[in-house]
Amino acid sequence: MIEAVGLTKRYGAKTAVHNLSFQVRPGAVTGFLGPNGSGKSTTMRMMLGLDRPTAGHVTIGGHPYRSLPNAPRQVGALLDAKAVHGGRSARNHLLSLAQLAGIPAARVDEVLGVVGLQDVARRRSKGFSLGMGQRLGIAAALLGDPQVLLFDEPVNGLDPEGILWVRNLMKQLASEGRTVFVSSHLMSEMALTADHLIVIGRGQLLSDMSVTDFISANSADFARVRVPADPPEQREKLTAALTGAGGRVMPEADGALRVTGLALPRISELAHASDVRLWELSPHRASLEEAYMRLTQSVVDYRSTADAKEGLQPPPPPYTLPPGPDGQGWQGPPEVPQQGWYAPPPPHQNPYATPAPAAPSAPAVPSAPATAEHETSEDPR
Numbered sequence: 404m405i406e407a408v409g410l411t412k413r414y415g416a417k418t419a420v421h422n423l424s425f426q427v428r429p430g431a432v433t434g435f436l437g438p439n440g441s442g443k444s445t446t447m448r449m450m451l452g453l454d455r456p457t458a459g460h461v462t463i464g465g466h467p468y469r470s471l472p473n474a475p476r477q478v479g480a481l482l483d484a485k486a487v488h489g490g491r492s493a494r495n496h497l498l499s500l501a502q503l504a505g506i507p508a509a510r511v512d513e514v515l516g517v518v519g520l521q522d523v524a525r526r527r528s529k530g531f532s533l534g535m536g537q538r539l540g541i542a543a544a545l546l547g548d549p550q551v552l553l554f555d556e557p558v559n560g561l562d563p564e565g566i567l568w569v570r571n572l573m574k575q576l577a578s579e580g581r582t583v584f585v586s587s588h589l590m591s592e593m594a595l596t597a598d599h600l601i602v603i604g605r606g607q608l609l610s611d612m613s614v615t616d617f618i619s620a621n622s623a624d625f626a627r628v629r630v631p632a633d634p635p636e637q638r639e640k641l642t643a644a645l646t647g648a649g650g651r652v653m654p655e656a657d658g659a660l661r662v663t664g665l666a667l668p669r670i671s672e673l674a675h676a677s678d679v680r681l682w683e684l685s686p687h688r689a690s691l692e693e694a695y696m697r698l699t700q701s702v703v704d705y706r707s708t709a710d711a712k713e714g715l716q717p718p719p720p721p722y723t724l725p726p727g728p729d730g731q732g733w734q735g736p737p738e739v740p741q742q743g744w745y746a747p748p749p750p751h752q753n754p755y756a757t758p759a760p761a762a763p764s765a766p767a768v769p770s771a772p773a774t775a776e777h778e779t780s781e782d783p784r
């Protein structure tokens with residue numbers, strides 16, 4: 404088990420990790436999530452004794468890493484796959500690590516086979532692709548057959564086959580009763596791999612719970628309802644019935660309705676009682692990505708504008724809405740300029756919700772979260 408207690412790391416004026424306390428238990432894959440710069444790598448480095456905490460402590464199996472007897476046999480880690488001597492072959496790189504830890508050479512060939520690098524074992528690693536480098540890093544982590552494994556972005560650069568392989572490897576290691584702690588920015592992958600999540604933002608603990616609990620705690624399930632477009636009043640009739648029964652109805656971009664606060668059978672009954680035919684009535688379960696975005700949107704330091712057309716809020720003043728063909732009135736969302744800064748949705752507002760049309764004369768302009776420190780304005784394309 405890994406245990407952090409009041410873990411804090413400051414670099415000069417910058418607090419990278421602040422008062423983090425959590426446990427990573429054996430027999431499960433624990434995902435470690437957080438926006439860029441939130442302190443994940445710093446935390447992992449402190450776990451491995453590579454950085455000294457400013458305050459608090461972190462132990463593995465009850466001991467600080469540096470006090471563990473023959474640590475490489477107890478803890479395996481992949482922090483930076485590029486941290487290898489490029490002039491050495493993959494096999495020699497692993498052999499040197501094995502010799503330092505008193506691990507027999509036969510184990511080197513074993514792990515080369517496990518990660519699928521046996522055919523290139525004698526090639527210099529500086530010619531390796533990103534994915535091959537990751538595999539070599541994972542081989543190094545597995546070398547001592549450790550009970551505790553830490554992986555920082557292990558699927559970075561891997562192809563789909565490699566990603567599937569890492570997923571199965573993590574699950575297998577956990578099923579053998581090992582402690583598996585893995586950081587990733589790939590939410591879809593984490594949803595498939597992790598059992599438990601620890602989420603941090605700006606160095607502080609935001610969440611420590613199972614993946615299932617995390618999704619339900621940070622998202623709202625809803626029903627998608629679609630009615631025939633003709634006659635047009637059906638939609639309004641159903642909206643009135645649902646709202647009257649205490650539901651909340653929001654339009655979706657494709658003309659469907661997003662309904663919260665009412666169970667699916669109740670929606671069906673209300674539609675039937677209003678004599679409205681339904682073309683769709685489906686439950687929507689939030690994804691890990693949606694839940695994560697909701698939780699972390701106010702603690703993101705580095706925000707890109709590449710997806711500026713997605714779920715945009717109207718841009719800040721002095722922008723004025725373009726007039727319609729008749730010279731006035733709201734004509735739908737304004738054309739999005741390709742450059743410039745856009746305020747993200749305010750904290751606690753679902754970024755996936757279809758924004759309500761703003762009044763033509765005074766578009767609602769949310770301000771950026773007061774806590775945001777850095778925003779990029781360059782279009783990364």
Ligand SMILES: Nc1ncnc2c1ncn2[C@@H]1O[C@H](COP(=O)(O)OP(=O)(O)OP(=O)(O)O)[C@@H](O)[C@H]1O
Nearest residue numbers: 414417418419437438439440441442443444445446
């Ligand atoms: N050696 C250092 N000196 C000064 N500041 C540092 C140092 N290492 C990390 N930081 C700062 O600490 C903060 C946390 O960085 P860290 O690399 O731990 O974040 P991260 O969550 O791993 O980010 P990413 O997801 O981008 O890898 C950042 O603001 C970073 O600039």
